Amino acid sequence: MSMQLSPIGAIARRALTTATRQATTAASAMPSRPLTAEEKEKLAPMIRVDQSGEVGAYYIYKGQIAVLGHDPNLRPLLQEMWDQEKKHLKYFSDLVGHHRVRPSLLRPIWEVAGFAVGAGTALLGKEAAMACTEAVETVIGHHYNDQLRELATIKDDNEDLVHLKKIIAECRDEELEHHDIAVAHDAQRAPFHSALSAVIKQGCKTAIWIAERV
Ligand SMILES: [Fe+2]
Ligand SMILES: [Fe+2]
Structure with missing residues (x-):
């Protein structure tokens, strides 16, 4: 329309x-000065973990759609969020190439875990799927904000850095929209909402810690 x-x-x-x-x-x-070796060292784990996170998000929505995609009311909503995750993943995959960052060695795990979490919560019902989105996007929104705070400490006269900040801010805004959509679609009515949310949030934080390093 x-x-x-x-x-x-x-x-x-x-x-x-x-x-x-x-x-x-x-x-x-x-005018753009080159990044120092120290700055490159700071950026590499950020780009690696962000690419891994977007791989996970891509597979979470893929898993949700595999289970709930037949629902004509939910499908467009899930598809829209999935399409944004595809765009985020492309952004960070391009950055991995541009900055020659070593990607996470655990990508197959992020794929399987993402799909399992997305499909698994969707099997518990629409509300649990939305609770999963609410929990994941809360952690990712904070994670991107932490990165933006850290990047604010680097002098802003490098175009790669300016570009990276723009990408992170755009992704952060869209993740927070996904969070709000999930809350508006009854995330908090999921069975065992607080336990489910706590487990998923802790899982995301652990995955972030690992993906920065491995
Ligand atoms: Fe994303
Ligand atoms: Fe998202």
Whole structure:
């Protein structure tokens, strides 16, 4: 369904697009110093864990859709979130290539664990699937905010760094939208909500710790 913009809305949108384009051009014209060895060392585990997290998220939604995708009310919602996870994964896979970061050696585990958590909670019902999303996206939202705080300590005159921060902020915003969608769709009515949530959050934190290193 396409939304008709009023003439004023269309003008505002054009102005915004032009402003965004000018800002992007200004950023790419910004003089960029190379990253120091120490900064590269700081960025590598961040990019590695973020790629791993997005692999996990991709498979969580894949698992949810495998179980609940037949529900005509849920399917578009799950599909939209899955499509955003696909985009996030592409962002971080491109960054892994660009920065020549060693990817996590445990990718097959992130895939299997993600699918198992997504499908497993979906088998408990729609509310449990949403509780899973609520828990995962809470941890990931905090994780991306922690990274942004850490990156704020590096001098902002490198275009790779500016780009990385932009990607992390965009992903963080979308993860928090996923969290809000899950809460709006009865996550907190899941059976054993607080226990389920605590187990999933702890699992995510442990996976983050491992994926930064391995
Ligand atoms: Fe994501
Ligand atoms: Fe997400």
